[in-house]
Amino acid sequence: MSDDDVLLQVDGVCKNFGEIRACDNVSFELWPGEVLGIVGESGSGKTTLLNCLAGRTEPDSGLISYTNRRGEASDIFAMFEPERRMLARTDWGFVHQNPRDGLRLDITAGGNIGERLMMVGARHYGNIRGEAETWMNRVELELGRIDSLPRTFSGGMQQRLQIARNLVSGPRLIFMDEPTGGLDVSVQARLLDLLRELVRELNVAVVIVTHDLAVARLLSDRLMVMRHGAVVESGLTDQVLDDPQHAYSQLLVSSILQV
Amino acid sequence: MSARKRKTRHDDGETGYNFAYLDEQTKRMIRRCILKAVAVPGYQVPFGSREMPLPYGWGTGGIQVTASIIGRNDMLKVIDQGSDDTTNAVSIRAFFAKTADVATTEETSKASVIQTRHRIPERKLRADQILVYQVPIPEPLRFLEPRETECRKVHAYSEYGVMQVKLYEDIARYGRITTAYAYPVRVDDRYIMDPSPIPKFDNPKMDNSPALQLFGAGREKRIYAIPPYTTVHSLDFEDHPFDVETWDEPCGLCGATDSFLDEIILDDQGGRMFACSDSNFCTARRADGHTGQFAEDPIEESRKGEPAHV
Amino acid sequence: MVTKQNTQTMIDVSGLSKTFVLHTQGSARISVFEDLSLDVAAGECMALDGPSGAGKSTLMRILYANYRIDQGRIEVRHEGEMVDLASSAPRTVLEVRRHTLGYVSQFLRVIPRVSTLDVVAEPLRALGTDEAEAHDRARTMLARLNVPERLWGLAPATFSGGEQQRVNVARGFVAELPILLLDEPTASLDAINRQCVMGLIDEAKTRGAAVVGIFHDREVRDAVADRVFDMRETLAASGEAA
Numbered sequence: 001m002s003d004d005d006v007l008l009q010v011d012g013v014c015k016n017f018g019e020i021r022a023c024d025n026v027s028f029e030l031w032p033g034e035v036l037g038i039v040g041e042s043g044s045g046k047t048t049l050l051n052c053l054a055g056r057t058e059p060d061s062g063l064i065s066y067t068n069r070r071g072e073a074s075d076i077f078a079m080f081e082p083e084r085r086m087l088a089r090t091d092w093g094f095v096h097q098n099p100r101d102g103l104r105l106d107i108t109a110g111g112n113i114g115e116r117l118m119m120v121g122a123r124h125y126g127n128i129r130g131e132a133e134t135w136m137n138r139v140e141l142e143l144g145r146i147d148s149l150p151r152t153f154s155g156g157m158q159q160r161l162q163i164a165r166n167l168v169s170g171p172r173l174i175f176m177d178e179p180t181g182g183l184d185v186s187v188q189a190r191l192l193d194l195l196r197e198l199v200r201e202l203n204v205a206v207v208i209v210t211h212d213l214a215v216a217r218l219l220s221d222r223l224m225v226m227r228h229g230a231v232v233e234s235g236l237t238d239q240v241l242d243d244p245q246h247a248y249s250q251l252l253v254s255s256i257l258q259v
Numbered sequence: 260m261s262a263r264k265r266k267t268r269h270d271d272g273e274t275g276y277n278f279a280y281l282d283e284q285t286k287r288m289i290r291r292c293i294l295k296a297v298a299v300p301g302y303q304v305p306f307g308s309r310e311m312p313l314p315y316g317w318g319t320g321g322i323q324v325t326a327s328i329i330g331r332n333d334m335l336k337v338i339d340q341g342s343d344d345t346t347n348a349v350s351i352r353a354f355f356a357k358t359a360d361v362a363t364t365e366e367t368s369k370a371s372v373i374q375t376r377h378r379i380p381e382r383k384l385r386a387d388q389i390l391v392y393q394v395p396i397p398e399p400l401r402f403l404e405p406r407e408t409e410c411r412k413v414h415a416y417s418e419y420g421v422m423q424v425k426l427y428e429d430i431a432r433y434g435r436i437t438t439a440y441a442y443p444v445r446v447d448d449r450y451i452m453d454p455s456p457i458p459k460f461d462n463p464k465m466d467n468s469p470a471l472q473l474f475g476a477g478r479e480k481r482i483y484a485i486p487p488y489t490t491v492h493s494l495d496f497e498d499h500p501f502d503v504e505t506w507d508e509p510c511g512l513c514g515a516t517d518s519f520l521d522e523i524i525l526d527d528q529g530g531r532m533f534a535c536s537d538s539n540f541c542t543a544r545r546a547d548g549h550t551g552q553f554a555e556d557p558i559e560e561s562r563k564g565e566p567a568h569v
Numbered sequence: 570m571v572t573k574q575n576t577q578t579m580i581d582v583s584g585l586s587k588t589f590v591l592h593t594q595g596s597a598r599i600s601v602f603e604d605l606s607l608d609v610a611a612g613e614c615m616a617l618d619g620p621s622g623a624g625k626s627t628l629m630r631i632l633y634a635n636y637r638i639d640q641g642r643i644e645v646r647h648e649g650e651m652v653d654l655a656s657s658a659p660r661t662v663l664e665v666r667r668h669t670l671g672y673v674s675q676f677l678r679v680i681p682r683v684s685t686l687d688v689v690a691e692p693l694r695a696l697g698t699d700e701a702e703a704h705d706r707a708r709t710m711l712a713r714l715n716v717p718e719r720l721w722g723l724a725p726a727t728f729s730g731g732e733q734q735r736v737n738v739a740r741g742f743v744a745e746l747p748i749l750l751l752d753e754p755t756a757s758l759d760a761i762n763r764q765c766v767m768g769l770i771d772e773a774k775t776r777g778a779a780v781v782g783i784f785h786d787r788e789v790r791d792a793v794a795d796r797v798f799d800m801r802e803t804l805a806a807s808g809e810a811a
Contacts, residue, residue, distance in 0.1 A: 031660050082416035104403075104424075110431055111424050118427065119420030125430050125496040147431050189681035196680070200694075218680060222659045236634065236659045243636040247592030254593050 005067050007032045007173060007205050008053065013062030015048055015229075022048035023059065024229035032172065033203040037220030037237060039213060039252065045229035046209040047177055053207060054094055054175045055084045066091075069172070089119050093166030097178040099158035102165070103150045109136065109161055110146040116169040135164040139194060156187035160194065167198065176208040180215055192218050213256055217241055225249045279326040279359040285309055289327040289482070293473060296484035301446030302414070303397050308480040318351055318376060319477025321393035325374045328389060328473070329355065335363045336370035341378035341519065341536035348376075365539050377440075379461040381518045381540040384470035386487060392455045394476035397483065399443045399453040419451050422494055430499055439504070445492045446485055459493065460503045460519045466491040510535045511553035513544035577646060579748055579779035580609040580632065585641035587624075587631060601627050605641070607798055611747070614770060614780040616790045619800030625783045628800070629752050632781060633672045634662045645669060645748060667695050672750045673741035677733040679726045685711065685736055686721045692744040710739040714765055730757045742769050749773055751782035755789050767792050 008030040015023040022045045030036055038046045051057035053064060055076045067073040068091065076084055088094070096102040103112055113132040114122070122128050136143055139160040150158050159179060166174060179195065180188040196219055199206055210216050216223055217237055224234040225248065233246040244250045277283065285307070292306040311319040329335065335355055339347040343365040351374060352363050364370050367380040374391040384390060400410045403421050413421065422443050429436045442459035446452045454465060455474060465472060465485060472485040485491060495501040509516045511523075511532035518540060520533040532553045535541035545554065585605040591597045601624045609615045617625040630636040632643060634654040643654040647669045654662055666672075671692070680688070686707050693703035711721055714735040720728065725736050734757050741749065751770070755763045763786065770780060770793045784790035790797070 034660060081412070082418075085412070085416060085418065107424055108428060108431055111427050114427055115420060115424050117420075118423035119418065121420075123423070123495075123497050125427065126498050128427065129431070193680065193682045221663055235637070236662055238635050239637055242630070243589075245590075245637065247596075250592045 005032070005071055006030070006073075007034075007067055008207075009063070009065040009067075009073065010053065011063040011065075013049070013052055013059045013064060015045075015052055015057065015059045017048075021045070021229040023052060023062075026062070026226075026229075026231055028224065028231070028234065030173075030205055030207065033205055034222065035199060035206040035208065035220045037216035037223045038207065038209045038226060039211060039216050039223060040226035041211060041252075044226040046211075046226055048229075049226070050175050050177055050207060050209045054092065055088060056094075066173075089116055090169050091172050093169075093171040093174040095159075095162055095166055095174060095176040095179045097181045099150070099155070099162045102162040103158060105151045106149060108147045108149060109141065109153070112150060112161060112165045113168050116165065120169065131168060135168050138167075138198070139164040140190075154187075156183050156191060159183065159191055163195070163198070167202065167204075170202070171204060173205045173207070176206060176210075178210055178212075179208065180210070180212065188215075195219060213241060213253065225252065276358045278331075279329050279355065279361075280312075281309065281323065281326045285323075286327040289323055292482045293324065293327065293484065296473070296482050297471070297486050299450070300486055300489050301450030301452040301483060303481040303483045305480055306482050308477045311477065312354075313350070315478035316395060318347060318374070318393035320475030320479075320482070321374050321376070321391050321477075322351060322354070322475075323477060324391045324473050324475035324482060325355065325372060326359075328391075329359055329361060329372055331359075331361065333361050333371045334369055335361050336365060336367060336373045336539075337363070337375075338373065338378060338380070338537075338539075339376045341380075341521075342538045344538065366543075367537075367539050375457075377456050377458075378519070378536060379457055379464045381515075381535070381537045382543075383464075384468055386469040388470040390468075390470050390472045392457075392472065392474045394453070394455040394474045394479070394481070396441075397453055397474065397476040397479050397481040399441075399451050414450060417449070419445075422451055423496075426494060426496065426499075430496070436495065436499055436501070442501075443494050445494060447489050448492070451494070452483060452485075454491075458504065458519055459501075462491070462493045462501070463503065506533055508533055509551060510541060510544075511551040513541045513549045513554075514551040515541070515544055515549070576610040576612055576777075578608050578651075579611050579613075579646045580607070580781065581642070581644040581651065582607045582632070583642050583644075585631065585643070586639045587627065587636065588639055609748075609779045609781055611646075611777045611779050612774050613795050614774055614782065614793050615796045615798055616794035617781065617783050617800055618790075618797045623800035625800055626752055629672075629750055629781065629783060632750055633666070633670060635672075667692075669746055670748050670750065671741045671744065671746040673737055673752060673754050675734075675753050675756060677725060677737045677740075679724065679733075681724065681726070683724055684722050685716070685725050685728075688725060688736060689739045689743055692740060692746075696744060706743055707739070710743045711736070713769075714739050715762060731759070731762070734758060735762060738766055738769070742773065745773070745776065745778070747778055749778055749780045749782075751780065751784075753783050753785055755784065755786055763789060 006029045011027050013023050013026045026049055038049065040046050048057060052059045058077050064076050065073045066076050110129060110132040113135050114128040117128050117131060132146060133143060136146055141157060141160055150161055153161060180191055183191060192215060208219055220237050223237045223240040224231045225240060227248045233240060233249045240249060241253055244253050288307055292304045296304045309323060311322055337348045337352040339345040342348060355361055356363055367382040371387060372389050372391065376393045398410055400413055403425060404410050404413060426436050429438055440458050441453055441456045442462055444452055444454055444462060454462060467488055467490065469487050471487055474483045493501040506520050510518060510520055512534045515535055518535045518537060521536045523532050523534055525531055583606045586603050587601045589599040617628060619625055627636060631638055638655050644651040645654060645665060647665045652665055686704055689707035689711060690703035693706060716732060716735050725733050738754050755766050767789055773780060
C-alpha cells in the first residue's frame with residue numbers, strides 16, 4: 001500500500017442512543033501518518049464516534065472502511081469479528097482516558113507490553129522480554145519497574161505504559177480518547193511531547209479525541225469540531241483554531257483561558 | 260423417544276434409586292453432551308447439571324459423568340489425590356456401590372471406569388478404560404478474563420496469547436514457570452483446556468493416551484473431553500520449555516523414582532519422608548518386592564538417622 | 570538592488586476576498602480584502618506596507634493558509650507546479666508547508682520540554698534529514714544568530730523576547746525553503762542581530778527564494794525589499810455590521 005491510499009474512509013456514520021443523536025452523518029478520510037483531532041464539549045459525540053471508528057460500537061448506518069497493509073479496503077463491520085479483533089490488536093491501538101480500561105492491572109508492566117506479541121504468536125520469552133525492555137525505554141519508564149504491577153504506577157506512568165502496550169505491535173492507526181485527561185499539567189506536557197515524537201517517528205496515523213484545544217494544536221494535523229453529534233467544522237488544525245468559521249468553533253476558541 | 264417402556268428397577272441396590280442415581284433422561288442429556296465433547300476435543304460443553312446428594316466441590320460433575328456412562332458390568336475405581344482411601348474417594352465409591360450395585364476396585368489395571376480428583380494413575384491406562392475427572396473451574400481463562408462472553412470469544416477465535424501472558428508472569432517473577440497444577444494445555448492444536456488441578460507431573464500422561472478422558476464440572480455446568488490418542492500440548496516458551504517436577508529421593512515405601520511423591524511429615528522434629536501419591540501403584544510395587552528406606556516403620560526409621568538428642 | 574528578469578513566479582494571488590464574521594459578537598462582519606491580487610517572483614522580496622489594521626498580518630497568514638478566504642486563489646509554486654492553497658486538502662497544504670513555505674511569526678509557539686536545538690532542527694527533520702545533520706545545521710544557524718550556546722539545550726519558554734525571536738528566525742531559515750513569509754522578523758532585535766537577519770534574507774534571495782515580509786523597521790525594509798505592496802490601496806471598506 002502506498003501513502004496515496006486512504007487509510008480510513010468514513011462515510012455518513014450515524015449512531016443514535018434512543019432519542020439522542022450521538023453521531024450525525026459523519027464523513028471524513030484519514031491518510032497514513034495523519035493525526036486527526038476531534039474536539040467538542042462533553043456529550044458532543046466525540047467518544048461515540050471514536051468507538052465506532054475503532055470497531056467497538058456498531059453505527060446505525062454509514063460506512064467505515066479500513067485499508068490494510070496489502071492495500072485492500074474493507075468495511076470493518078462487514079468483516080468477520082475475529083478479523084476485526086485481529087486488526088484491533090495488531091494494526092490498531094486504543095489508548096483509553098483511564099489507563100485502567102486499557103491495561104491489565106494485575107499483570108506486570110512487561111507482561112502488559114508483551115501481550116500483543118504473544119497474541120500474534122511470539123513464544124520466545126527472552127525476545128518478548130527484550131522487546132518489552134525496549135518499549136519501557138522508549139516511553140521513558142524506568143527499566144527497574146518492568147516487573148512491577150501497573151497499580152503501583154502513577155497516572156502518567158500508567159498512561160505511558162498503555163501507549164507502549166499499544167505501539168509494540170507496530171500499529172498503523174491509533175485511537176486515543178482524552179489521553180491526557182486526568183493528568184496534572186507537568187505530566188501532561190511530558191506525555192504530549194512523547195506522543196508527538198513517537199507519532200512522527202513511527203509514522204502512525206492517529207485519531208485523538210480531546211476537549212483540550214492546546215492538546216489538539218500540539219498533536220494534530222487536522223481538526224474536526226463536533227457538536228450535537230455532527231461535525232460543524234473541519235480543516236487544518238491551525239486554520240480551525242486561528243480562523244474558526246462556525247459560530248460554535250468561535251465560541252470554543254474564544255473560551256480558552258489565557259495563561 | 261422410544262415407545263418401549265423402561266421398567267423402573269427398584270431392585271437395583273437396596274435403596275430404590277434409579278440405576279446410578281440419575282434418571283434416564285438426565286443421563287441421555289449428559290451422554291449427548293459427552294458425545295459433543297468428544298467430537299470437539301477440549302471444548303467446554305454446557306450441560307444441565309443436576310443437584311446431587313453432596314455439595315458442589317465434592318465431585319458433583321465427575322459423579323454425573325460417571326453415573327451417565329457406567330454400566331452393570333463396569334468395574335469402578337475412585338481416587339482422590341491419587342489415593343483410594345481418602346474420604347472423597349471412599350464416599351463416591353460407596354455411592355455407586357449403593358445406587359448402581361457395580362463392582363469396585365482399588366486396582367488401576369482392573370478398573371474400567373476411574374473417577375479421579377487431582378491425579379492421573381501412574382500405571383499407563385488402556386483403550387478399554389475411561390478416566391473421569393472432577394473439575395472445580397473448567398475455564399482456563401477465568402483468572403485472566405473475568406467476562407464470560409469475552410472468554411467464549413477468545414476460545415472461538417483461538418486468541419490465546421493471554422494464556423501465554425500468565426506463563427510470562429511466572430518467569431518474570433520467579434525465573435521459571437511456577438504453575439505446578441492445573442497447568443494449561445492445548446488439545447488437538449485447537450482448544451486451550453484446564454486439565455483440572457492435577458499436578459503438571461501428570462500432564463504428559465494426557466498426551467496421546469489410549470484411554471478416553473472425560474471432565475465434569477458440576478457447579479460450573481461444563482463437560483469436556485480428550486478422545487483417545489489426541490495430542491495434548493502443555494503451553495510453554497521456546498526458551499523455557501515445559502518440564503515436570505522431580506524429587507531428590509525415591510519413594511520411602513516402594514523406592515519408586517518415577518512417580519509423583521507426596522511429602523509426609525513424620526514428627527515434630529523435622530522428620531519427613533516422600534511417598535507415592537498413587538497408593539495403589541505403591542502397594543503393588545511393594546507386593547512385587549520393592550522396598551524403600553521407610554518401608555518397615557516410617558517413624559522408627561526416621562529416628563535412626565538422628566543424633567540422640569532430647 | 571538587483572531585479573531579476575524572467576524569473577519564475579513563486580506566489581500568485583488573485584481575486585482574494587476575506588471577511589471575518591464574528592458570531593460571538595453579534596455576527597459582526599469585518600471585510601478585510603476584496604479582490605486583492607499580488608505576485609512574487611523567485612529571488613524577489615516584497616514588503617507589505619500599511620498602517621496598523623491594514624491587514625498585513627492577515628494577508629501573511631492567508632499566504633500560509635493559516636487563515637481561510639472567501640474567494641480567490643492562493644497559488645504557490647510547489648515542486649515545480651502551481652498549487653492553489655485555498656482549495657487544497659489539508660494534507661496537501663501540510664506537504665507544501667513542509668517543502669516550500671517557511672513562516673517566521675512574531676511569536677514563537679513553545680512546546681514544553683523540547684530543546685531549542687530540536688525546535689530549530691525540526692523543519693529539517695520533517696523533510697527527512699537525519700538527526701545528526703539537522704542538529705549540525707541548527708547549531709550553525711543558532712550560532713550565526715548569536716543565540717548563546719548554553720541556551721541550546723533548554724526549551725525556549727523562559728527566553729527573552731529577542732532570544733525567542735532569533736530562535737524563531739533560525740527555525741524559519743534553517744531548511745532553506747523556496748518561499749519565506751516573515752512577519753516582523755526583526756521587531757525585537759538589536760542592531761547586530763538585525764544585520765544578521767538582513768544577511769539571511771539576502772542569502773535566501775540569492776539562492777532564489779521568494780520572500781514576503783512585514784518590516785516595521787524602515788531601514789530593514791529599504792535594505793531587503795525589491796518591491797513594496799501598499800496595503801492601503803487594497804483596504805476594503807471595513808467594520809460594517811451585518
